Amino acid sequence: MINVRYFGVLKDALGLEQETLDWQGGTTGDLLSRLRARGGDWDAALAPGKVFRLVVNQSIVQGEAAIPVGAEVGILPPVTGG
Amino acid sequence: MINVRYFGVLKDALGLEQETLDWQGGTTGDLLSRLRARGGDWDAALAPGKVFRLVVNQSIVQGEAAIPVGAEVGILPPVTGG
Amino acid sequence: MRLSVTVSADVFDLGQEEARLAAEAGDAGAVVAFVGRVRGQDGPVALASLFLEHYPGVTESEIARIAREAATRWPLLACRVVHRVGHLRPGEGIVLVLMASSHRQAAFQAAEYLMDYLKTQAPFWKRECFADGSERWVEAKTSDDDACRRWS
Amino acid sequence: MRLSVTVSADVFDLGQEEARLAAEAGDAGAVVAFVGRVRGQDGPVALASLFLEHYPGVTESEIARIAREAATRWPLLACRVVHRVGHLRPGEGIVLVLMASSHRQAAFQAAEYLMDYLKTQAPFWKRECFADGSERWVEAKTSDDDACRRWS
Numbered sequence: 001m002i003n004v005r006y007f008g009v010l011k012d013a014l015g016l017e018q019e020t021l022d023w024q025g026g027t028t029g030d031l032l033s034r035l036r037a038r039g040g041d042w043d044a045a046l047a048p049g050k051v052f053r054l055v056v057n058q059s060i061v062q063g064e065a066a067i068p069v070g071a072e073v074g075i076l077p078p079v080t081g082g
Numbered sequence: 083m084i085n086v087r088y089f090g091v092l093k094d095a096l097g098l099e100q101e102t103l104d105w106q107g108g109t110t111g112d113l114l115s116r117l118r119a120r121g122g123d124w125d126a127a128l129a130p131g132k133v134f135r136l137v138v139n140q141s142i143v144q145g146e147a148a149i150p151v152g153a154e155v156g157i158l159p160p161v162t163g164g
Numbered sequence: 165m166r167l168s169v170t171v172s173a174d175v176f177d178l179g180q181e182e183a184r185l186a187a188e189a190g191d192a193g194a195v196v197a198f199v200g201r202v203r204g205q206d207g208p209v210a211l212a213s214l215f216l217e218h219y220p221g222v223t224e225s226e227i228a229r230i231a232r233e234a235a236t237r238w239p240l241l242a243c244r245v246v247h248r249v250g251h252l253r254p255g256e257g258i259v260l261v262l263m264a265s266s267h268r269q270a271a272f273q274a275a276e277y278l279m280d281y282l283k284t285q286a287p288f289w290k291r292e293c294f295a296d297g298s299e300r301w302v303e304a305k306t307s308d309d310d311a312c313r314r315w316s
Numbered sequence: 317m318r319l320s321v322t323v324s325a326d327v328f329d330l331g332q333e334e335a336r337l338a339a340e341a342g343d344a345g346a347v348v349a350f351v352g353r354v355r356g357q358d359g360p361v362a363l364a365s366l367f368l369e370h371y372p373g374v375t376e377s378e379i380a381r382i383a384r385e386a387a388t389r390w391p392l393l394a395c396r397v398v399h400r401v402g403h404l405r406p407g408e409g410i411v412l413v414l415m416a417s418s419h420r421q422a423a424f425q426a427a428e429y430l431m432d433y434l435k436t437q438a439p440f441w442k443r444e445c446f447a448d449g450s451e452r453w454v455e456a457k458t459s460d461d462d463a464c465r466r467w468s
Contacts, residue, residue, distance in 0.1 A: 080290045182349075197334075
């Protein structure tokens with residue numbers, strides 16, 4: 001199992017804030033493919049080039065990274081803070 | 083008559099804060115020549131290149147400037163503020 | 165460098181924060197503060213409020229990382245960052261950055277550097293709530309990315 | 317641009333000054349503050365106090381002139397300068413510069429510009445009073461002149 005959290009505009013686009021997914025191990029790429037495979041809003045909102053950053057267990061990851069079982073994964077749209 | 087005011091290190095070097103001088107009109111150069119002619123500390127402290135700025139009637143003057151009768155003249159050593 | 169980062173819904177007190185920082189920083193000489201406030205008229209429709217979201221834990225540690233990076237570039241004695249989240253009305257303070265150094269140029273440059281990064285890299289998301297009842301998530305600005313690129 | 321300059325022996329209150337400036341500046345967005353404090357260990361002998369002298373009238377109008385010059389370079393909404401004179405102990409605030417703008421870069425740069433000029437051009441003279449009882453007028457620094465030259 002992993003917990004996936006969505007932030008900012010993604011929460012509205014996907015219609016949820018967080019979810020728990022079955023997970024046997026894999027990478028950030030695996031997770032994104034699985035989410036995109038839901039089609040519709042998911043495929044559009046998480047299209048390659050649209051997702052700016054992923055966070056695994058509170059650490060921002062660069063490129064492809066492992067997601068261990070039990071992890072918290074954050075999917076972050078472009079930041080607009082300050 | 084004019085009133086001449088000294089600031090910062092000049093007050094210590096010259097041993098006075100301000101003085102009233104007889105004045106029939108003239109320029110800043112005339113005033114400096116007259117003060118330097120007192121010799122000793124005056125000649126040393128007011129040597130050309132040492133005096134950074136003169137103020138006539140509350141306005142900083144550049145180069146040679148007229149000093150009207152009744153004026154207040156300030157002689158300012160290099161600033162060290164802030 | 166002493167470093168303290170707070171992200172919360174609470175208002176901040178610039179005077180208290182600066183006095184505390186100056187006391188902690190010892191013989192600082194120079195403190196630069198930046199206060200960002202909510203603007204009410206950024207676009208054509210007046211803003212009723214701004215809603216700010218962050219990623220608890222991640223946002224704080226990212227800001228701290230950026231501040232520590234600033235300390236490798238400039239001789240800093242202390243840094244304090246307060247960023248607010250939740251609903252904020254026009255005129256309210258959103259962000260406070262304080263930098264203490266022995267030298268004013270270091271304090272100025274480090275504060276500007278940190279602000280550029282906060283605007284472009286720190287995980288915050290803004291939702292604008294307008295006077296006409298409409299709402300929208302703010303899109304990332306290119307000009308802020310340009311400001312950030314100056315430092316690289 | 318709203319502009320206010322005060323030179324006096326009174327302490328200043330950063331929090332109050334910033335709140336007032338932000339209120340006056342309207343929809344400012346960005347306020348940059350610089351607070352300069354008396355350093356206690358600038359040289360080998362500890363400082364007991366600093367005595368600051370100015371030229372009443374002339375100093376205030378020179379600072380105002382410099383601030384108005386800054387307003388021709390950057391889009392400023394408000395500027396507040398407070399400079400203290402008289403005897404100041406280590407840790408006390410000497411100078412406060414506040415710049416309000418719609419844009420943070422303008423506020424940062426104008427505040428730094430004004431500080432560079434205050435340090436090199438404004439008519440202030442400092443006398444250092446040391447812990448061992450000795451006193452001396454501070455000599456002008458070349459590094460500050462260099463900082464000022466950056467802008468010309």
